[in-house]
Amino acid sequence: MAKLQDEVTALIFDTWGTIVDWRGSLLDELCALGRRMDLKIDWEPFLEEWRSAYEPAKQKVNSGELPWTKMDVFYRQALVQLLAKHNITGLGEDDIEHLNRAWTRTRPWPDSVAGLTLLKRRYVLSPLSNASFAWLIDIARFAGLPFDCVLSSENARCYKPRPEVYLTAVNLLGRKPDQVMLVAAHNYDLRAARSLGLRTGFIARPTEFGSRQSKDFQAEESWDVIAEDMIDLARKMGA
Amino acid sequence: MAKLQDEVTALIFDTWGTIVDWRGSLLDELCALGRRMDLKIDWEPFLEEWRSAYEPAKQKVNSGELPWTKMDVFYRQALVQLLAKHNITGLGEDDIEHLNRAWTRTRPWPDSVAGLTLLKRRYVLSPLSNASFAWLIDIARFAGLPFDCVLSSENARCYKPRPEVYLTAVNLLGRKPDQVMLVAAHNYDLRAARSLGLRTGFIARPTEFGSRQSKDFQAEESWDVIAEDMIDLARKMGA
Numbered sequence: 141m142a143k144l145q146d147e148v149t150a151l152i153f154d155t156w157g158t159i160v161d162w163r164g165s166l167l168d169e170l171c172a173l174g175r176r177m178d179l180k181i182d183w184e185p186f187l188e189e190w191r192s193a194y195e196p197a198k199q200k201v202n203s204g205e206l207p208w209t210k211m212d213v214f215y216r217q218a219l220v221q222l223l224a225k226h227n228i229t230g231l232g233e234d235d236i237e238h239l240n241r242a243w244t245r246t247r248p249w250p251d252s253v254a255g256l257t258l259l260k261r262r263y264v265l266s267p268l269s270n271a272s273f274a275w276l277i278d279i280a281r282f283a284g285l286p287f288d289c290v291l292s293s294e295n296a297r298c299y300k301p302r303p304e305v306y307l308t309a310v311n312l313l314g315r316k317p318d319q320v321m322l323v324a325a326h327n328y329d330l331r332a333a334r335s336l337g338l339r340t341g342f343i344a345r346p347t348e349f350g351s352r353q354s355k356d357f358q359a360e361e362s363w364d365v366i367a368e369d370m371i372d373l374a375r376k377m378g379a
Numbered sequence: 380m381a382k383l384q385d386e387v388t389a390l391i392f393d394t395w396g397t398i399v400d401w402r403g404s405l406l407d408e409l410c411a412l413g414r415r416m417d418l419k420i421d422w423e424p425f426l427e428e429w430r431s432a433y434e435p436a437k438q439k440v441n442s443g444e445l446p447w448t449k450m451d452v453f454y455r456q457a458l459v460q461l462l463a464k465h466n467i468t469g470l471g472e473d474d475i476e477h478l479n480r481a482w483t484r485t486r487p488w489p490d491s492v493a494g495l496t497l498l499k500r501r502y503v504l505s506p507l508s509n510a511s512f513a514w515l516i517d518i519a520r521f522a523g524l525p526f527d528c529v530l531s532s533e534n535a536r537c538y539k540p541r542p543e544v545y546l547t548a549v550n551l552l553g554r555k556p557d558q559v560m561l562v563a564a565h566n567y568d569l570r571a572a573r574s575l576g577l578r579t580g581f582i583a584r585p586t587e588f589g590s591r592q593s594k595d596f597q598a599e600e601s602w603d604v605i606a607e608d609m610i611d612l613a614r615k616m617g618a
Contacts, residue, residue: 210553212553264516264520272553273528273551273552273553274551274552274553274554275553276528277503277527277528277552280527280528281503281527287528288516288519288520288529289512289515289516289519289526289528289529290527290528290529292551294551295534295551312512312513312533312534313512313513313516314449314451314511314512314513314514315513
């Protein structure tokens with residue numbers, strides 16, 4: 141591990157799921173909205189449907205079917221459709237905008253801020269997320285994440301796991317791929333990073349998707365570091 | 380001012396000169412090097428020549444004569460030439476790299492960190508500098524600047540005052556131009572920003588260039604905010 145700790149100088153983090161509990165945070169906001177508006181809606185499948193709108197939208201950008209579009213826009217389009225489907229009326233434009241931005245009001249996992257704070261003493265830290273650049277700023281401010289900068293798929297104008305996303309980040313960081321480690325709770329993300337020469341760190345987040353989580357319970361490859369949580373990652377990285 | 384304070388949500392800062400005293404910091408490092416190596420060199424003109432290599436290099440990128448090149452590279456080329464011109468030998472590659480990176484070991488003006496810390500309570504803060512993205516991270520870490528993210532001319536792959544630099548920053552911030560204020564000690568920078576619809580804040584840094592400073596002693600236009608220093612800017616912006 142000593143060699144890895146000396147070669148790696150920057151850590152980039154998947155954010156939704158790896159650092160913040162988007163699902164628990166969004167569910168809380170949706171349930172509170174339901175109580176305020178006296179709605180009888182099962183918010184878990186609502187949120188699942190909202191979140192899943194992300195995959196086909198991302199694919200369309202990556203295939204060239206759609207021009208570059210920020211994630212914010214996709215989530216908002218999906219939200220408007222879901223509100224109509226569930227006959228939820230009475231929300232104005234500002235309310236919908238506020239609700240959509242719940243994706244930025246996400247609480248960190250209990251170990252995230254402590255672990256990042258330790259890691260920052262030794263490494264440059266940045267998110268590398270499919271969230272937009274502006275949303276990542278808001279996520280970091282809300283959760284108190286001590287990043288040194290922000291990197292988004294938006295910097296490459298396509299989505300993970302397209303190689304450009306990782307390589308644009310590495311280039312902006314002014315480093316070689318093997319000086320940068322991607323930390324993620326998702327094996328697909330790490331596979332893409334490793335294929336480009338980046339180092340890889342895995343943290344399992346087995347409750348990210350609640351009772352319906354079907355994958356990413358454990359590391360599926362021999363990632364460079366496999367950690368229990370962010371504090372364990374900091375320890376294993378000598379920070 | 381109330382209207383301005385409510386409309387603006389993000390502040391972007393010229394960095395070398397506006398936030399950090401690059402000249403005093405570099406001179407200290409050069410003088411220390413001179414003492415260690417027992418060199419008899421007048422470091423003020425040396426530094427002036429080093430700094431001035433920046434202008435023609437920047438122009439060549441902006442005119443298309445040169446492809447995008449990071450500022451780090453220009454400063455290093457100029458440094459190697461200057462070392463040869465002054466017959467300074469005995470520095471290895473690592474020493475030269477370390478010396479070139481003195482541009483990232485710059486101390487903030489005495490009011491900078493306090494002012495930025497106040498401003499951060501109300502506004503999103505970012506540099507917008509011709510320094511490279513990676514160097515801006517190092518500048519922020521060295522000086523303890525509480526930025527929310529980093530924005531560089533590198534994001535637009537051309538240099539200020541090209542419009543793309545400001546507009547790329549505004550777009551990544553997810554805002555309209557009039558929601559973003561550029562803060563700078565240089566009137567040319569503010570003129571470019573204002574012509575694109577950004578708000579403008581001026582702080583005079585009359586000792587930036589030492590005794591040879593010839594301009595930017597005061598605001599040359601009615602910028603939206605004209606402040607004594609960063610703390611005064613925070614006060615005037617209601618932070």
